Amino acid sequence: MKLKTLLASTAAATSLAGGAFAEAHMADSMTIVSWGGAYQESQRKAYAEPYMEANPGVEVIWDESSAEAVAKLRAMNESGSISWDVVDVVASDAIRLCDEGLAMEIDADEQLAKGDDGSDASDDFGDLLVSDCFIPQIVYSTTIGYRTDMLDKKPESICAIFDTETYPGKRSLEKRPIGNLEWALLCDGVAKEDIYDVLETEEGQDRAFEKLATIKDDVIWWSAGADTPQLLADGEVVMGSAYNGRLFSLIEEQDQPVAMMWDAQVFDLDGWIIPEGLSDERKARALDFIKESTNTQKLADQAKYISYGPARQSSAPLVGKHAELGIDMAPHMPTDPANATNTFLYNYEWWADYRDDLDSKFQTWLAQ
Amino acid sequence: MSNTGPDAITGPTPDNAIRQADIAEKEAAGGDAAHAGPVLAADGTPLKQSLNRALRRQKLRALALIAPLLVFILVTFIAPIADMLFRSVENEIVEETLPRTIKVLEDWDGQGVPGEPAFEALAYDLMIAAELKNHTRLGSRLNYETTGVSSLFRKSGRRVDDIGEVYADQFIALDPAWEEPATWIALMAAPGWSAGEGEIPAAFEMRDGVAEVLPRTADMYGAFADVIRTEDEESVADEEPWNIVYEALYRDLSENPEAAIAFDGENAARLAAAAEAVPGFETTTMSEIFIDIDKDWGSNNTWGTIEAFSSRYTSGYFLASADYQLTPDGIERQPEDQQIYGLLFQRTLFMSMTIMISCVLLGYPVAFLLSNLPMRTSNLLMILVLLPFWTSLLVRTSAWKVLLQQQGVINDILVWIGLVADDNRLELINNQTGTIIAMTHILLPFMILPLYSVMKTIPPSYVRAAKSLGATDWTAFWRVYFPQSVPGIGAGCILVFILSIGYYITPELVGGTTGTFISNRIAYHISSSLNWGLAAALGTILLAVVLVLYWIYDRIVGIDNVSLG
Numbered sequence: 001m002k003l004k005t006l007l008a009s010t011a012a013a014t015s016l017a018g019g020a021f022a023e024a025h026m027a028d029s030m031t032i033v034s035w036g037g038a039y040q041e042s043q044r045k046a047y048a049e050p051y052m053e054a055n056p057g058v059e060v061i062w063d064e065s066s067a068e069a070v071a072k073l074r075a076m077n078e079s080g081s082i083s084w085d086v087v088d089v090v091a092s093d094a095i096r097l098c099d100e101g102l103a104m105e106i107d108a109d110e111q112l113a114k115g116d117d118g119s120d121a122s123d124d125f126g127d128l129l130v131s132d133c134f135i136p137q138i139v140y141s142t143t144i145g146y147r148t149d150m151l152d153k154k155p156e157s158i159c160a161i162f163d164t165e166t167y168p169g170k171r172s173l174e175k176r177p178i179g180n181l182e183w184a185l186l187c188d189g190v191a192k193e194d195i196y197d198v199l200e201t202e203e204g205q206d207r208a209f210e211k212l213a214t215i216k217d218d219v220i221w222w223s224a225g226a227d228t229p230q231l232l233a234d235g236e237v238v239m240g241s242a243y244n245g246r247l248f249s250l251i252e253e254q255d256q257p258v259a260m261m262w263d264a265q266v267f268d269l270d271g272w273i274i275p276e277g278l279s280d281e282r283k284a285r286a287l288d289f290i291k292e293s294t295n296t297q298k299l300a301d302q303a304k305y306i307s308y309g310p311a312r313q314s315s316a317p318l319v320g321k322h323a324e325l326g327i328d329m330a331p332h333m334p335t336d337p338a339n340a341t342n343t344f345l346y347n348y349e350w351w352a353d354y355r356d357d358l359d360s361k362f363q364t365w366l367a368q
Numbered sequence: 369m370s371n372t373g374p375d376a377i378t379g380p381t382p383d384n385a386i387r388q389a390d391i392a393e394k395e396a397a398g399g400d401a402a403h404a405g406p407v408l409a410a411d412g413t414p415l416k417q418s419l420n421r422a423l424r425r426q427k428l429r430a431l432a433l434i435a436p437l438l439v440f441i442l443v444t445f446i447a448p449i450a451d452m453l454f455r456s457v458e459n460e461i462v463e464e465t466l467p468r469t470i471k472v473l474e475d476w477d478g479q480g481v482p483g484e485p486a487f488e489a490l491a492y493d494l495m496i497a498a499e500l501k502n503h504t505r506l507g508s509r510l511n512y513e514t515t516g517v518s519s520l521f522r523k524s525g526r527r528v529d530d531i532g533e534v535y536a537d538q539f540i541a542l543d544p545a546w547e548e549p550a551t552w553i554a555l556m557a558a559p560g561w562s563a564g565e566g567e568i569p570a571a572f573e574m575r576d577g578v579a580e581v582l583p584r585t586a587d588m589y590g591a592f593a594d595v596i597r598t599e600d601e602e603s604v605a606d607e608e609p610w611n612i613v614y615e616a617l618y619r620d621l622s623e624n625p626e627a628a629i630a631f632d633g634e635n636a637a638r639l640a641a642a643a644e645a646v647p648g649f650e651t652t653t654m655s656e657i658f659i660d661i662d663k664d665w666g667s668n669n670t671w672g673t674i675e676a677f678s679s680r681y682t683s684g685y686f687l688a689s690a691d692y693q694l695t696p697d698g699i700e701r702q703p704e705d706q707q708i709y710g711l712l713f714q715r716t717l718f719m720s721m722t723i724m725i726s727c728v729l730l731g732y733p734v735a736f737l738l739s740n741l742p743m744r745t746s747n748l749l750m751i752l753v754l755l756p757f758w759t760s761l762l763v764r765t766s767a768w769k770v771l772l773q774q775q776g777v778i779n780d781i782l783v784w785i786g787l788v789a790d791d792n793r794l795e796l797i798n799n800q801t802g803t804i805i806a807m808t809h810i811l812l813p814f815m816i817l818p819l820y821s822v823m824k825t826i827p828p829s830y831v832r833a834a835k836s837l838g839a840t841d842w843t844a845f846w847r848v849y850f851p852q853s854v855p856g857i858g859a860g861c862i863l864v865f866i867l868s869i870g871y872y873i874t875p876e877l878v879g880g881t882t883g884t885f886i887s888n889r890i891a892y893h894i895s896s897s898l899n900w901g902l903a904a905a906l907g908t909i910l911l912a913v914v915l916v917l918y919w920i921y922d923r924i925v926g927i928d929n930v931s932l933g
């Protein structure tokens with residue numbers, strides 16, 4: 001009896017002290033999964049290094065598997081051993097992972113830091129919180145890069161892609177329906193706000209494919225992010241869609257005769273998720289890292305290393321100069337007001353529904 | 369092929385000895401019955417038995433020797449493949465997530481929209497699924513079949529906890545005690561049950577007889593207690609039930625106003641009072657609620673899909689990989705603009721065939737040269753064959769990109785020579801040509817090496833003999849040399865064909881849109897769309913096609929005629 005009381009009081013004491021000694025209950029190593037390359041490097045410098053400085057003894061292991069994150073997380077979940085703690089994924093993957101129950105739900109207001117301006121996290125991120133499991137980190141965009149020396153006229157609108165008379169030559173587009181179908185409809189005269197309503201109908205889809213068909217012979221379809229920059233550098237294409245950060249490094253770092261056209265750039269989001277099923281210690285560590293590294297200042301810091309816009313509104317004014325080139329980063333952000341006059345945000349929910357169908361249509365159309 | 373059957377071994381083996389013992393025994397039995405009896409071994413046991421033992425020991429020893437490899441292959445190769453193949457028919461998720469709905473739908477005629485009981489069952493299933501966060505998983509599963517189901521389930525899951533709120537409010541207005549978890553425990557729990565003091569509360573025990581008088585309430589309260597305990601690790605004794613439990617109680621009481629008689633004391637009184645008030649409650653139907661959440665619940669298509677995929681095993685994935693689909697009205701062809709797999713299978717086979725043939729055409733002369741040149745030269749040439757073999761696949765593929773693209777090396781040279789006009793450069797990459805060129809190069813060593821090792825064993829004296837007997841160079845090659853090299857061609861062809869049929873990274877990089885294989889689609893379904901069932905079905909078909917081709921090959925060429933050296 002005495003022993004039982006003793007145990008109970010010890011348990012009570014521990015749970016009381018739990019808040020104060022939270023540090024002791026966090027795992028001291030964590031695996032962060034990202035995309036590799038310059039992007040992962042920017043995360044290492046902006047997030048992980050400061051975090052490790054502030055928390056000596058914490059070991060960070062990097063993995064570069066984000067491209068296969070969804071499939072691998074599913075496999076890990078089935079085998080019951082999850083070896084990742086924090087995973088960087090694009091928003092559509094986050095939605096999928098959340099739907100599959102593979103990512104943990106996170107309450108932005110409770111578990112993330114407030115904005116520097118005192119706003120709640122949910123307000124600070126705003127519309128970008130597209131899934132309950134997703135903490136957005138950057139806004140990137142798929143936009144058009146073109147060769148300045150191979151075109152007689154400077155393209156001003158997205159419809160230049162479909163105008164092979166004024167802008168002769170090959171163009172490169174991503175080998176998936178997302179983005180391309182929206183652009184096709186936009187240039188076929190559909191108003192921006194009606195696009196998904198039109199695309200929902202059979203006729204609307206046919207209409208988009210017909211528009212794409214007008215340039216089918218002039219398109220090289222890319223599937224890796226590095227393709228378009230390479231094709232542009234080689235002069236294989238005169239214009240093509242690519243992630244804005246890749247075009248930035250092609251233009252500013254490699255000094256190629258390429259310029260960017262921001263019209264109808266398609267915004268996309270990239271951010272963190274925490275896998276479902278972690279032990280309490282690891283979960284605590286992952287949450288702590290995410291809370292730390294998605295605060296206003298840290299998000300702004302990342303923009304020093306790569307030209308992707310911070311996902312928090314409060315971070316925008318803090319964006320500074322490039323760490324090595326010393327140029328102002330703000331004008332290279334997809335979110336910069338001058339660039340963002342005409343933008344497009346995916347309708348993630350819509351694509352989650354229609355992706356499978358439209359993808360087989362798209363692939364069949366390509367194969368014909 | 370040398371004959372290595374058991375009878376060809378000249379020394380005594382237990383196998384042969386048993387046969388001989390058998391024969392000896394039969395002879396003895398056929399002869400003098402008085403002297404019939406088993407032939408005995410030296411130690412007095414029957415010869416047959418002792419030989420059997422020896423044979424068994426030998427077999428066990430052999431098995432023990434290969435056991436590590438066998439287990440290794442079983443665990444790391446056969447089992448995962450079998451598991452993956454099994455996914456192509458497995459479809460348990462629907463029944464596991466919506467058990468009540470599936471049960472009700474069994475009696476549905478498939479016309480229009482099912483009746484109220486189906487919606488009610490759906491509400492119960494969905495409530496539990498939403499708490500366990502399974503509903504979105506089911507949504508994405510069914511979305512492979514019918515577009516829009518994914519968001520339908522996501523949306524409904526978000527609003528399902530409001531279902532029944534109207535009843536909860538009325539019960540509580542009637543008697544505030546209905547809000548108290550303790551009231552519910554007193555009513556539903558077995559007498560004496562308590563959640564206990566442990567970190568994880570004790571499993572809930574239902575009072576006897578409740579399930580008979582209040583079936584829905586018992587079902588939902590039981591589910592509620594389970595979820596609270598396993599998911600939230602809270603005690604059900606501290607939690608107000610879900611709104612839907614009140615709805616269940618409302619339905620039970622309107623159906624069975626006499627339910628109170630099964631209880632005693634305070635419970636009976638409270639229940640009787642509720643039963644009396646229930647007919648005056650404001651009420652809604654479940655179908656209204658669901659159609660209000662999303663109009664798709666009022667569509668025959670949604671329900672038809674659930675019903676069509678309600679069984680634990682489905683042919684849906686295989687149908688999809690043959691460009692058919694399972695619809696509520698039976699099996700239908702996919703719309704024409706979505707028929708892709710037939711095309712891809714054909715293309716994969718055709719291109720693998722082309723790659724195999726070009727490998728033979730290019731590899732045969734090289735192997736011939738290698739095996740007939742003096743050692744020093746042939747070794748040097750061999751290094752040239754092996755060098756690309758040792759280079760990374762990605763490097764070689766990227767090198768082809770540099771060579772083949774329109775502003776690439778080959779086109780530049782052709783333009784410089786004047787063979788091709790500058791504005792009309794050849795398209796050698798991002799199409800079938802690109803895939804065939806790059807893959808032929810990559811797979812060439814797999815053709816040359818077996819060819820070389822077979823050609824090495826053909827004695828040059830045969831061709832010399834043929835010539836000395838008056839054959840021309842061609843006849844000597846064609847009638848004497850070539851037939852002896854056929855096993856090498858066979859081995860090379862099988863290797864190249866089977867490797868290329870499953871190739872995926874090279875077609876992805878240089879294939880553009882017309883040069884991709886079925887494996888690219890499989891990869892897409894594994895890593896992007898997460899439709900593993902369809903990927904498994906496609907993989908199974910691919911495996912079957914390869915096995916059939918192998919069988920045909922064995923029929924025509926004969927697998928004995930394949931040799932790696």
